[in-house]
């Protein structure tokens with residue numbers, strides 16, 4: 001048989017099995033619907049049945065319906081086929097030729113006799129699909145990746161792992177599924193990698209849930225993909241623990257969470273919360289990033305001191321004198337006395353929003369000290385009389401208002417107030433920077449969200465009757481930073497007891513963000529994903545200690561280092577590695593396995609031509625690749641470059657700055673003025689390294705420096 005016809009006949013073999021699987025799925029759909037109907041009847045009628053019988057049938061119905069729903073969801077999600085793998089396995093030493101076939105897919109499916117038609121990729125039995133190698137074949141003779149479009153098998157790729165055990169007539173076709181997958185055009189959403197997970201990745205995916213699992217590796221090593229598949233794996237293995245309290249995945253930006261949003265649904269998992277750092281606090285949807293020098297101050301642990309001190313000061317507009325006439329006598333507390341009372345209330349250590357009653361009592365005690373000694377004054381009597389006075393209540397309400405985090409952060413637009421709260425924690429220049437930033441009318445930035453969350457905890461929950469106002473504030477916060485695609489959450493407000501939290505691009509979290517994230521996972525296990533070489537946080541030691549306290553004293557820690565860059569061509573990564581040679585060690589840089597034979601193009605242009613030159617470069621890359629094109633520039637130049645490309649009406653094109661590019665991927669990239677990405681950043685060439693490692697196939701660098709990258 002010719003090569004082509006061997007492939008065709010093997011595809012036909014797999015198609016036959018896939019047809020059986022889909023026919024069975026159809027039956028299961030019918031069964032599930034039937035079961036659901038019966039269950040509903042059971043719930044509404046048949047009251048004379050034994051209660052236990054009902055309960056067990058209802059349970060059975062629930063299990064069935066859940067499984068059916070999961071299948072339906074998985075089928076409805078965008079992915080490339082329910083069945084994607086096949087293993088041909090020989091038994092043991094003496095069983096002889098290949099005897100057993102196992103199909104691997106997104107879900108486990110059994111036929112009517114409970115025989116396996118497809119094994120779920122997460123089941124222990126399927127592990128060999130990812131872990132078997134030629135050196136350790138684990139009884140696998142042939143591993144086959146089946147590529148489908150919908151229900152149609154379109155191609156197959158085989159690995160022969162044990163040639164000596166290959167039975168007569170066993171065909172082996174294809175040139176490697178991994179390479180085929182890596183060279184395919186990219187869309188605007190990340191795809192799952194279930195069919196081609198590599199052994200080192202599989203080990204991280206299947207690591208036990210407990211404690212802290214850290215996944216490090218250079219750009220394109222699959223850290224994000226691995227973390228998401230790990231979530232699907234953990235949900236499968238321990239759905240009760242993980243699903244009950246929920247799994248939270250945190251990424252750097254809304255662009256990133258949107259980019260990864262289809263991976264879990266394609267595996268039938270749609271209960272996981274994906275939030276960007278600007279969305280971790282309920283009600284907020286911040287996407288604007290501060291300039292690096294502002295970001296650095298807002299993220300520092302010094303801000304905690306500033307916030308705490310700010311809450312001890314009298315709020316803006318608080319009266320500076322209490323004057324009340326009692327039995328014809330004027331009782332008066334001046335500014336100094338009021339300040340003393342305020343300090344005394346704060347020294348009890350209760351959060352301000354929980355201390356209004358304490359404040360009222362302390363004021364009454366101070367007023368009594370004024371009245372004391374005057375004839376006919378009894379302490380209890382005076383305090384009761386004053387405490388019932390409406391003018392006293394009015395005073396307390398404005399002197400000790402119930403505060404919201406947004407209100408308090410707004411105070412810092414006032415430079416003097418901020419300087420007073422900062423003391424020596426911030427330099428005058430830093431105070432100036434922050435005051436200007438908090439005066440901006442554009443709403444909270446991503447860094448502000450961690451400050452708001454800190455304030456939420458420092459202020460304490462508002463008393464019950466103030467909750468409505470707090471809800472209105474949350475709505476205000478939402479309106480402030482509203483995006484049409486902002487997620488909605490089913491959780492109760494400020495839910496912070498997730499069972500598992502994944503932090504992606506963890507190298508960039510500021511200490512204040514670690515505190516915010518840590519609060520969400522006091523009882524959680526963690527998967528922490530990052531690459532120190534791509535870090536944009538300037539003080540790694542401070543972040544490291546904040547991270548250590550956020551994660552607490554968990555003793556189980558395991559670490560996986562991924563070493564192969566699956567994204568960039570070797571030619572592109574060679575250039576990227578050059579720019580971080582001085583700030584990395586060789587073991588921190590991955591190996592790019594795929595060569596395209598096309599070197600990045602570095603074009604020197606005159607400064608006045610720089611922006612105009614992006615248009616022809618982007619246009620030509622759009623025609624060269626089938627997938628996406630990203631134009632990456634410094635933040636300062638972003639608006640200008642966007643304007644220059646505004647006539648290019650192609651949904652495959654995006655224009656982003658170096659910070660926004662974090663975690664994203666394009667088939668081709670135009671990088672505008674690399675030196676600006678370095679000078680704009682507070683961490684040297686690291687942001688440039690991120691930008692240079694986004695492209696899978698083509699990279700064009702436009703620079704005004706003819707000697708770049710030397």
Ligand SMILES: Nc1ncnc2c1ncn2[C@@H]1O[C@H](COP(=O)(O)OP(=O)(O)OP(=O)(O)O)[C@@H](O)[C@H]1O
Nearest residue numbers: 193196197198219220221222223224225566567663
């Ligand atoms: N085993 C694999 N099979 C197919 N594609 C893979 C595999 N591993 C990684 N990839 C692909 O490589 C690309 C990079 O993966 P991913 O974004 O997860 O890397 P990363 O380590 O998080 O990168 P960065 O640090 O730059 O954000 C993605 O397109 C991903 O689908």
